[in-house]
Amino acid sequence: MQIFIFFSILITLAAFFASINVRLLKMSSGILFILMGTIIAFILIIAGHLFPRFTQLIKQQLSVIDFSEFLLGILLSFLLFAGSLRLNLAHIKASAKSITVFATIGVLISTFIIGTISFYILHLFSIDVPYINCLLFGSLISPTDPVAVLSILKESKILAKVEISGLFPVYFRKYPSQL
Secondary structure: OHHHHHHHHHHHHHHHHHHHHHHHHOOOHHHHHHHHHHHHHHHHHHHHHHOHHHHHHHHHHHOOOOHHHHHHHHHHHHHHHHHHOOOOHHHHHHOHHHHHHHHHHHHHHHHHHHHHHHHHHHHHOOOOOOHHHHHHHHHHHOOOOHHHHHHHHHHOOHHHHHHHHOOOHHHHHHOHHHO
8 A cells, every 4th residue: 555655646746747737837848857856855955954754755665666677677668668569660770870870879878977966966975986987877777768759849949950951861851840
């Protein structure tokens, strides 16, 4: 029953943040949920410093869940299946070179940015972690979900700007309906 309550709280928080987003912020849903997770994490960290027993209670509740099974066995399979429903293999083949170049460059840049920022943030909190470990963390975090990226680009109307700038001209000449 505790897992049901835990998921009920998460779904309620997601609905609350989504309603605030629709009324006030009008952000992309992907960015909104990342922001929501960050805010909740900071609240839990602050509450843990103010109330040490609260941290013990949260750890006890979360120890019930096998996160590797939950993430890899349940969530990831649904996310990959839902994402694959929207992909068109012909579109991907037509843009394979552009996708490969931009994905590689994007992941490398993101790895170094995330690694460097995490290195300095950890040192700000007097946590001594070698830079190479921060880069490893950056490399684990950097490969993004292409379905979420495409969704963000569509919602922010960046795809039309990318087409005009000529970054993906082959893809958009062949498939202009994807805008």
